[in-house]
Amino acid sequence: MNPEKVVFGFFILLALTLNVGFVFGDIDNPAHHHVWEFAAVFLVNGIATILKLGDRTQMGAVLLATSLVAMLQLVAAALVWTIAVHGMQSDLSPGALAVIVSLAAGAVVANVVSVVLLIIETVMLRR
Structure with missing residues (x-):
């Protein structure tokens, strides 16, 4: 086993x-989408992206691309959240939260593609 x-x-x-x-729950209910959970999502996706930087294969390039797409979605969601809370109003509106959750859902799609590619790569490995 390779650590x-x-x-x-x-x-x-x-x-x-x-x-x-993070995405699971009512799209406009702030009680279902906590900021610390989003921070964990952002941090772990960043770590996963960094880990994908060393792979020089074609599959590694596609895995990195999926991770970069997820990070782009999450950066956009973080910007919307920051502007919504610290910008014009002091409370997170249901509309702003819906945008944040929708962007995070886009990151879910990119992460699903990444996991499927990882499974395909693992199955194709020959001993």
Whole structure:
């Protein structure tokens, strides 16, 4: 067993599961989408992206691309959240939260693609 592959797979799966946990719930209910959960999603996706930087294969390039798409979605969601809370109003409106959750859902799609590619790569490995 390769410990590097275990850590790599762990962070990719953790990024997906945390992201799904954040997105799950009523899209406009702030009680269902906590800022600290979003921060965990952002941090773990960042770690997963960094771990994908070292792979020089074609599959590694596609995995990195999916991770960059997820990070772009999450950066946009973080910007919307920051502007909504610290910008014009002091409370998070249901409309702003819907945009944040929708962007995080886009990151979920990118993370699902990443996990599917990881599974395909693992199945194709020959001993």
